[in-house]
Amino acid sequence: MRLKTKIVLLAGFSSVVSVLLMLGMVRKEAAPVIREVHDELFGLAKANVQQIAVDARALCEIAHDTLAARLDQGVAAASKVLADGQPLVGTNASSERTWRGQAFSAGNTADGRSAFAAEVHALTGLDAEVYWLTTANGHSAWVAGSGAPLPGADAEGREPAFMARIRAGETHRDVQSAKGIIRLSDYVPVRSADQTVAGVLRVSLPPEPMTALRAILMGITVGKTGYVWIIDGQGDERGTYVLSKDGAKDGTSLWNETSGSGHYFVRSIISKAAKLKGAAVDFELYDWRNEGETEAREKISAFTYFGPWDWIIGAGTYSDDYFDARRRVERLMARLLKVLGVSGLCVFLLAAGVAMVMGRSMTRPIERMAGVAEVMAGGKLALARKELATLQKTRTGRRLRFRDETHGLAQSFDRMVQALCELVGNVQRSGIQVTSSSTTISAGARQLEAAVAEQAASLTEVSATTRQISATGQELAVTMEGVAGMANDTSRLAAECQLGLRQMEDKMRLLMESTEGISGKLDTISQRTGGISGIVTTITKIADQTNLLSLNAAIEAEKAGEYGVGFSVVAREVRRLADQTAVATLGIDRMVRESNAAVSAGVMEMDQFVDRVRQSIGEAGRLNQTMETIITHVQELGPRFNQALEGMQSQSAGAGQISQALQQLNDAAAGSRGALGEFNEATRHLADAVQRLRRGVANFETE
Amino acid sequence: MRQQRQLWLTFGIGERLFGLCAEHVLEVIPFVTLRAPPAGMPDWMRGVADYHGTLLPVADLSRMAGAPPACDFLSTRIFIVHPPDQPEKMAGLLAERATDTQWVAAKARPVATDNDLPAWTTSLTSDTGIPLALVHLEQLPLFVDWNPIRKGVSGS
The missing domain is CATH 3.30.450.20 (PAS domain)
Structure with missing residues (x-):
């Protein structure tokens, strides 16, 4: 119902009610x-x-x-x-x-x-x-x-x-x-x-x-x-x-x-x-x-x-x-x-007429305002401003006659539309910024999550690799055996090898001693609160150095010609292990449950490794006696081989440390993934909210 | 066996894998801190290394191949090389992913040349079927323009 109609109805109603009341009272009193x-x-x-x-x-x-x-x-x-x-x-x-x-x-x-x-x-x-x-x-x-x-x-x-x-x-x-x-x-x-x-x-x-x-x-x-x-x-x-x-x-x-x-x-x-x-x-x-x-x-x-x-x-x-x-x-x-x-009818008609005229003058500006408000509701703020401007002109022309609240209302509307325009503009700009930011954050979070997932996947590999490192000791021993065999075959070169073998024997003893101390170290490692990154860096550096050594060893072996063929195989294996270690240190395992088992398994494997090394020492001792003739030929090989052994030793120690650190890292990874999930969720909500905001604001046309 | 295949030290530029013949590589050393290159050197000159008391120019293979300069990774290393039969032209070559070796048959024939590859390489396939761009050391700008560089390095 229109406002004017309401005013007319109100006037008519009040006059009719009064007349009816009067009639009723007169009737009652009659x-x-x-x-x-x-x-x-x-x-x-x-x-x-x-x-x-x-x-x-x-x-x-x-x-x-x-x-x-x-x-x-x-x-x-x-x-x-x-x-x-x-x-x-x-x-x-x-x-x-x-x-x-x-x-x-x-x-x-x-x-x-x-x-x-x-x-x-x-x-x-x-x-x-x-x-x-x-x-x-x-x-x-x-x-x-x-x-x-x-x-x-x-x-x-x-x-x-x-x-x-x-x-x-x-x-x-x-x-x-x-x-x-x-x-x-x-x-x-x-x-x-x-x-x-x-x-x-x-x-x-x-x-x-x-x-x-x-x-x-x-x-x-x-x-x-x-x-x-x-x-x-x-x-x-x-x-x-x-x-x-x-x-x-x-x-x-x-x-x-x-x-x-x-x-x-x-x-x-x-x-x-x-x-x-x-x-x-x-x-x-x-x-x-x-x-x-x-x-x-x-x-x-x-x-x-x-x-x-x-x-x-x-x-x-x-x-x-x-x-x-x-x-x-x-x-x-x-x-x-x-x-x-x-007379009541006359009063009603008079009141209705007056109300119609007054209502017309009262409601016309309000209807205009309502039209403007409708335009604003449709989001066409620029059009609303234009209409308000024209309205202001006509209002200004009639200011002397109609200096009432509607004039103030029109001015307030104008101010409101201006403020709204600025606000909407700001919001639109901010919305775009926030959207891009949220997209960036979201992308970053996804990358981070992927990285964490990758870390988790890598952890598995590290775990496997850790075991493999220990197993590799065995392989290495086998390889040594092969080397010894080869040394026998090349008895002429045994003398050159003898020195290296002797040094290798010493290193192996050192390795054995170190390996025997691993169990004790594992206990102390579990107390350490240092970050995994240092360890990983260390491992990576060691792997790097091992790789470097193996490369140079390969070069030397290549230059040693046929004599270096066997050793080049060893060097390649060492490099492969070092590469795997380096790759492994780039990732993180999520298998927490296996960490302790892995540590103990590592200890057991170390023990086996020690046994194997001990056997190797024995074999190396026997080899030493039979390969004196080729020692001189492998003398150049000796120092590098010793270095490789040192790397192996450090690697074995590092493997133990990795096993212990895996648990801590896994905890951190799990926490990180959970936090990242929440972060992703929050980012999605942010993006949704921003989208809704932009859609809502997009309804406004400020230009 | 020796005559049948050669050992190549591999490194990477971008996605491609390159190879340096181990025969001409004296040693692979870590990416040590280098002295600044002398003024007026090409942009692929990364600096000067002190190799057992000898000052060697170190060139960036990545930059030389037109790629962005090699980054300071653990896998980024310096090959101490000299061109075949030119042991006096000893220099350092900086390369990324210098961590592996490949065997290449001595009789391996070049495959279709990739236009993107630098001119001082030949595209081959390793024994294990990996595409490899072999570097001809003597064709490297470093060794082609050896004298001024050597002089600049010695002077620094």
Whole structure:
């Protein structure tokens, strides 16, 4: 993904995230707000309906008080009228009908009222009657004059329960409430002259349909479509509409009304109302459908119980009237979300646009740098420098506008490429030098190794030769024998040979003695720590001298003509041995294990050699006697032969030394080979490393 | 037997093996320390040797044959020689690998001459089949120009 794209994405992402966060928070907060609004509205609705219910009840109380006041006036007036008449006397039956009969007779007036009733009606407009109390037929009262029973008596004429209080001298106010019609009546005891309760005065207001009150209550609107309703609370008519919406369903019983869920909410209201004290208010939530409405709506009603009239006065309102506000809040919230979304999109687009422009200006130099870095990675340092130069030019031109880190980056790149160029150049040169050096070292090491191997091979030869040297003593003795034989054959020359033989005998004795001391010398040699090179040099010199002697001996033998033929053979053999010794000393044996054996074998061979020499001495002694005649002829030969013998002696001694030194040399050779192997390995590693280095560096083009 | 074969002292120049007839060699001596050659001598002059009190010019056979000068090896030695029948022209010849001898039949015939060989040699084959370039002492520049050299040596 490109850097610019990343910047744009980052800006877009951050703006989108913030907008989404805001949206989420608003969404999350919207529900509580709406709930709060709902609760508040619900509380408001409840308070409203409660207040209206209380107010309606207050209106009823006022109406009731008005009626009661009017009734009180009527009672006072009737009592006055009654008092103006003759006092009531007797309680006997005969007098019952005549007790102030003229005043209480029915039908005395045109409207059928008694004179008393007519007078009271004229005064107050109220109906007033006096009932005669008897005990006949149980406790019953009869209308005085007419004999009609007291209202409220049962079918058998038994008086209502409150009559007991009347008889006790108390007054009673009776309220009849049925289907919205209120009728108040007062019962006042009438006392006879002896102050006994002889009758009862009943003053009644006319049945009051409470039209004005109903009109007022009907006119109250709760909320938008709510209204005040009244139902009967107790008695037979309970649940019956006293006041319905617009009076449409007045008198209809709601006892069996249910809400959609089968809840008898009217019965619930009635049972709740029965428990209310005074002006207390309770609530009921239910579904209600009015006439002309297609479906039921949720409704909340506050209701209170007005005991005197047995009315349950309620004020109901529909939730949707109040919750319309809630819906508006919800719509506002939805709109807010929409606005937020649109503004978020705008912010995103703006941020993306700005990021694109900024990202372009920010990333372009970096992309250029990346291109340069790519070129550098490809090893084209020269091309990278060129591009950096062009880049620097354009950067310089825009320096005033873009004096930021990328400019510094470009300069650093330039410095880096320069340093890299120098470094790569140095490394390339050094690599070549190191390669050639390592090749040289490797070649040298191989040569050295080959030389060591050659030394090792040569050691074998030396070992063999050492043994051969000893064996050669035997050969030499044999040859001497041959010489003696030849001396016999050339008895004429024996005299010349005699001297040489005698000298040879002496030398052989010396040789024998020396050889006998070899074993002791071998022990001392083993203690020596001197380098093999000196010994080898010595051997080589001895071999050289022996060779030289043999050459000269050969020359002399050649010049001696036929007499020297035999000796020239000897000289040649001596030279051959000397040459082999010289060649052998150029190499080194690796056979360590055989060294000690070789030394002891050398000692044994020396012993044998001594024996042979001893025999040779004996033979030489015998030869000496028989070859006196040829001694003079070989006199010239004698000194040289003696010298050869000396060489042989030294050679034998040297052979012992070689055997001893071989072990030390072999150790050194083995160490050298091991070290050379490691050295070769290290050289190969060096060469590999240098090759890799050169390959790595070869990727860079500095020119 | 004497008439049938001759003893040749061999020496080496480069890869080639050369021979000097033992008959004309007085002695072979080690490569002793030489006195410096007199001024104006040819480059093959290695110096002057004191041979039993006689000053002898020592010439480098390798250099004389056009090869690099003989090195100071143990096998590098000086032949004390004189040309046939000219015992007064005694001189030293310095040569490498002067360690061996070869027998050559007296009737041996020269083989095809190698152009690389010096003019004062004849290519032969030894009895043992080894190619050998025999040196004709009298043809050596040393002995051809003997007098000035002798004089220079004596004068030194």
